[in-house]
Amino acid sequence: EQYQKLADELAQVHTDSNQILSETMANYESVLAQNSQEISSLSHQLEELEKERRRCEEESEAFHKDYSQRLQEKDRELADERAQVKSLAGDMAVQAQKVNEL
Numbered sequence: 001e002q003y004q005k006l007a008d009e010l011a012q013v014h015t016d017s018n019q020i021l022s023e024t025m026a027n028y029e030s031v032l033a034q035n036s037q038e039i040s041s042l043s044h045q046l047e048e049l050e051k052e053r054r055r056c057e058e059e060s061e062a063f064h065k066d067y068s069q070r071l072q073e074k075d076r077e078l079a080d081e082r083a084q085v086k087s088l089a090g091d092m093a094v095q096a097q098k099v100n101e102l
Helices: 004-102
Strands: none
Touching: none
16 A cells, blocks of 8 residues: 555656646747747848948948049139139239339
8 A cells, every 4th residue: 555655646746747847848839939039020120220231331332422522523623713813813913014014
């Protein structure tokens, strides 16, 4: 009878451990599935952020290229205006010399 009682307790412990193992595995699989979904979502978000970063980078490069071209154009315009001013100053100096000669 004592052996039967021990055998019954052992059977109950075995049943309880199997139940705990089953619950643990179910929880593990649930957490694993949830983590997998979160990883997939984060991966998608990362791809979207990368697209946005590239778009911003391209816009920035385009802006800087346009800005640089505008600055070069303004530099050429200013150089032309300086040349015109020097030419006018030279003409005025020649005219002033002629006036002085008169």
